[in-house]
Amino acid sequence: MTETAASTTDSGGDAERARPSLDRRRFVGYVLGGSTLITAASMLSPTAAAALDLEVPSLPQIPELIDLEDLQTLAAAPTAGLIAVRIDEQGEAHFALPRAEVGQGIVTSTTMILAEELDLPMDKIHVTLAPARPELLFNQLTGGSNTTVSTFEAVRVAGALARMRLLSAAAQVLDVTVDELRTLVGTVVDAAGNILTFGELSSLASSEVVERVEVVLSPPETFRVIGTGRRRTDAREAVTGTKQFAMDLDVPNALPTMVCRPPTHMGKPVRLRNKAEILRMRGVTHVAIIETGVAVRCKTFGQCIDAIRKMDVEWDLGDLKDESDDSILERLRRAEIPMVVPEVPVGARQIDLEFEFMFRSSAALEPYAAIADVRENSAEIWAGLKAPILAQTNIARELGMLPNRVTVNVVTSGGSFGHKLFGDHAIEAARASQAMGVPVRLMWHRADEPRQGRLHPMCTSRVRATMLRDEVLTFEQRHTSVVTDFSHGFGEAITSALDELPTELGRRLGGLVFSELIFTLTQELPYNLGLVTQLLSETDQRFSTGSMRNIYSPDVCVAAELTLDEIARQIGQDPLELRLRLIRDARVRRTVEAVAKRGDWGKRMPAGTAQGIALHKEYKGNTAVLVEIDCRPATVKRKIRDAVTGPRVTKAVIGVDAGLVVNPMGLEAQMQGGFMDGMALTLTSSCHLRDGAFLEASWDNYYYTRQWNVPPEMEVVIMDPGVDIPGGAGEAAVGSSAAAVACAYARATGRVPTRFPINHGEITFKPKTFIPPVPPSPTNGLKFTY
Amino acid sequence: MPKHTFVLNGERVTVKVANDERVLWVLRDLLGVTGPKYGCGINVCKACTSHINGKAFNPCSVRIGDIAPDDEITTIEGLPDTVGRDLHPMQEAWIDRDVPQCGYCQPGQIMAAVALVRKVQREGGTITEADLDSIRNICRCGTYTRIREAIVQGARKM
Ligand code: FES
Numbered sequence A: 001m002t003e004t005a006a007s008t009t010d011s012g013g014d015a016e017r018a019r020p021s022l023d024r025r026r027f028v029g030y031v032l033g034g035s036t037l038i039t040a041a042s043m044l045s046p047t048a049a050a051a052l053d054l055e056v057p058s059l060p061q062i063p064e065l066i067d068l069e070d071l072q073t074l075a076a077a078p079t080a081g082l083i084a085v086r087i088d089e090q091g092e093a094h095f096a097l098p099r100a101e102v103g104q105g106i107v108t109s110t111t112m113i114l115a116e117e118l119d120l121p122m123d124k125i126h127v128t129l130a131p132a133r134p135e136l137l138f139n140q141l142t143g144g145s146n147t148t149v150s151t152f153e154a155v156r157v158a159g160a161l162a163r164m165r166l167l168s169a170a171a172q173v174l175d176v177t178v179d180e181l182r183t184l185v186g187t188v189v190d191a192a193g194n195i196l197t198f199g200e201l202s203s204l205a206s207s208e209v210v211e212r213v214e215v216v217l218s219p220p221e222t223f224r225v226i227g228t229g230r231r232r233t234d235a236r237e238a239v240t241g242t243k244q245f246a247m248d249l250d251v252p253n254a255l256p257t258m259v260c261r262p263p264t265h266m267g268k269p270v271r272l273r274n275k276a277e278i279l280r281m282r283g284v285t286h287v288a289i290i291e292t293g294v295a296v297r298c299k300t301f302g303q304c305i306d307a308i309r310k311m312d313v314e315w316d317l318g319d320l321k322d323e324s325d326d327s328i329l330e331r332l333r334r335a336e337i338p339m340v341v342p343e344v345p346v347g348a349r350q351i352d353l354e355f356e357f358m359f360r361s362s363a364a365l366e367p368y369a370a371i372a373d374v375r376e377n378s379a380e381i382w383a384g385l386k387a388p389i390l391a392q393t394n395i396a397r398e399l400g401m402l403p404n405r406v407t408v409n410v411v412t413s414g415g416s417f418g419h420k421l422f423g424d425h426a427i428e429a430a431r432a433s434q435a436m437g438v439p440v441r442l443m444w445h446r447a448d449e450p451r452q453g454r455l456h457p458m459c460t461s462r463v464r465a466t467m468l469r470d471e472v473l474t475f476e477q478r479h480t481s482v483v484t485d486f487s488h489g490f491g492e493a494i495t496s497a498l499d500e501l502p503t504e505l506g507r508r509l510g511g512l513v514f515s516e517l518i519f520t521l522t523q524e525l526p527y528n529l530g531l532v533t534q535l536l537s538e539t540d541q542r543f544s545t546g547s548m549r550n551i552y553s554p555d556v557c558v559a560a561e562l563t564l565d566e567i568a569r570q571i572g573q574d575p576l577e578l579r580l581r582l583i584r585d586a587r588v589r590r591t592v593e594a595v596a597k598r599g600d601w602g603k604r605m606p607a608g609t610a611q612g613i614a615l616h617k618e619y620k621g622n623t624a625v626l627v628e629i630d631c632r633p634a635t636v637k638r639k640i641r642d643a644v645t646g647p648r649v650t651k652a653v654i655g656v657d658a659g660l661v662v663n664p665m666g667l668e669a670q671m672q673g674g675f676m677d678g679m680a681l682t683l684t685s686s687c688h689l690r691d692g693a694f695l696e697a698s699w700d701n702y703y704y705t706r707q708w709n710v711p712p713e714m715e716v717v718i719m720d721p722g723v724d725i726p727g728g729a730g731e732a733a734v735g736s737s738a739a740a741v742a743c744a745y746a747r748a749t750g751r752v753p754t755r756f757p758i759n760h761g762e763i764t765f766k767p768k769t770f771i772p773p774v775p776p777s778p779t780n781g782l783k784f785t786y
Numbered sequence B: 001m002p003k004h005t006f007v008l009n010g011e012r013v014t015v016k017v018a019n020d021e022r023v024l025w026v027l028r029d030l031l032g033v034t035g036p037k038y039g040c041g042i043n044v045c046k047a048c049t050s051h052i053n054g055k056a057f058n059p060c061s062v063r064i065g066d067i068a069p070d071d072e073i074t075t076i077e078g079l080p081d082t083v084g085r086d087l088h089p090m091q092e093a094w095i096d097r098d099v100p101q102c103g104y105c106q107p108g109q110i111m112a113a114v115a116l117v118r119k120v121q122r123e124g125g126t127i128t129e130a131d132l133d134s135i136r137n138i139c140r141c142g143t144y145t146r147i148r149e150a151i152v153q154g155a156r157k158m
């Protein structure tokens, strides 16, 4: 909604709480030429620019000055792609979001923002996903929980401007002034009771030429939709099975296609020895060797599985064939950057802890899947993609075509968690379609995902803290990781934004390689710990890795928070009290206090059970998590078929300050989901590398959280942030959840775990075969009906 | 190629397909019924959960040759019709609790939930924490808490 009077309020009486003045709510919007009303705004956010105009206080960690959100927002700026809202003749609004919906709820939150500004019911607003738009460049990249942050103002401006224009058009028709009119659910009404619908007004409000218009956004106090809990706009489709994912699309002649993959991670096919036999199999139409394996196209996926199981392939096992968990850990140790031995006074105590984090699979439930129809001189692709422009470029290069010959359609995907930042599946489908000369519907078998799909890299985190009596003098963390692949466009987007930074910061950040940069930008300990250094070093580029949900933070956070608990233990202070004493950020303090109160911190717990508390600051907000865990033998040893049980988290309280919240119902869902991830990272889920191959091949050995692990009691507390800029929410709970569970486990068992997940040492399943690489389809399903 | 006849979401259908094709691919690839999702193909993830004669089963792990002509298969698409409504009470509870995130697992979750509640009700009980713990369906988005709430809520209307 628009308004003309300046207003500044202070609703909390807190020193930090300050509403922006009118100037900070003044924006530029555009009316674009068209037969009906089209308004637009630039993603170059004046607020983001203002936020960069900072004074540098003494000795801050870099994320306090500028963090990944700022850089992404800034990275989105130079292209200044306009995003536009169109009002059609029925009075309904249309908006193509240049981001990917992967389950995080951004379509719903964007619809809410438009409903707020347009004064239109949510079911009259159609938010779709934009296909690859090269002119938007890095604007079109969903990652780092950045969507709401970088699109919020632009969407508001375009919406508010549309409403303004509809009001002026109505004023002309009714021959009154705009002040005498108001909007009411998709109509404009005057005092006399005249009603005009947005549909009637849309063409009148339109323009033949582009007009630049100043728009003043209304202050958050006036919000009626933003900040209220709304259900997902696609919930009905999801529960009726009509929501379409890539494999559900009806593309003519795009037949099921799967790939027979190598027995080792990153191995390569050399030749198919029994091609004639495979081609004779029932349903098989085409076979082709592509870079990643042997692709087969059939009438059904069942036939693809059967064909793969019969293939006799000569493989190049690749560089990893002699590597296992231990040899990679050994490499990591060699790559660790030494600690700086601090000069500390006599009598100071030193704590040294070292943690290991195993490979994890970032696969979603929907496996990698894409449809490709590659013709002589053009191609069309359908896939869930978070960086469609980059996929378009890569596919074009792969096919030897100009990018403008490749159409990339973004489909809603079944989860991402960082997995779909890459276009691996789309590129592979394009290669297969080109090699076969027919359209393909390519899907990965589940077994392919943990074995060949993107992984969260194995890493170690060493921490050294020194203390004099109760005071922490130094805190050094050395994080050493298998290389995280950022080649999906995130890297280019961010590093090019560095040039735009104010010079002092640019100097401090400019010298870092990209992964160090990401690390530096995301890691921030919100505690007074004296001299703090957190450094990353990386080694070994041979794995297929990616930035799994929350990237480095979960592991870094687990190591740091366990060290805090250890400091507390050594000085005999309660873990919560130690944290409250050292926290140096008022917003973080409020969140921690809130969860401690809701979760009844310090209550008496039976032996073998304990509480744990941890916090994390990132994404322009913070989270704090308090859990209760049960590590008593009867619980740990409970038996469930093909499952790990282990310790049970019996209760979780998650506090979140995510800045201005558009949809609290969606935020709660993201916190709950993030918790399930964090808990799995600490307790159950990992991939074991042995002789170059990952042993896990499905959900019965990659132990992501299941119902029997879920805390029966769970509560999410959403904090009032006292700021009017949204933060990111998609990933924020993972690190603090992983750390709270680790801290609780250490307190319940009296042992600080040093390897994560804690069950990694014991392999409780029989690995599925590597040749053939996919398991047989069972036939006994009718035995398990209920 | 043999012909197979069965009842799918209330209608008799016939497909020509080999005996050992798994039902999931008959539904998805040959009949275009895409509600049941693929998540593992080996009866682990439960994304494909549908009903056979009113009971939950996983079509990725059943051969079409093992389906008899009067077997009634219900997928998520046919669930509302089993109660003669637009939406089954379990789907309504799912919407009310705003359960889905990416939504990929949800058809299977709902079909599993309905079968579980019916089973518990057949046995004369009401849904307990232990019943909820026994559900094997994966949700990689971690919507488990809301699934638990929705099942309890939906069961009251069943
Ligand atoms: S696909 Fe049927 S159980 Fe996973």
Ligand code: FES
Binding pocket: A103, A365, A414, A415, B100, B101, B102, B103, B104, B105, B106, B138, B139, B140, B141, B142, B143
């Ligand atoms: S909602 Fe995404 S897997 Fe369940």
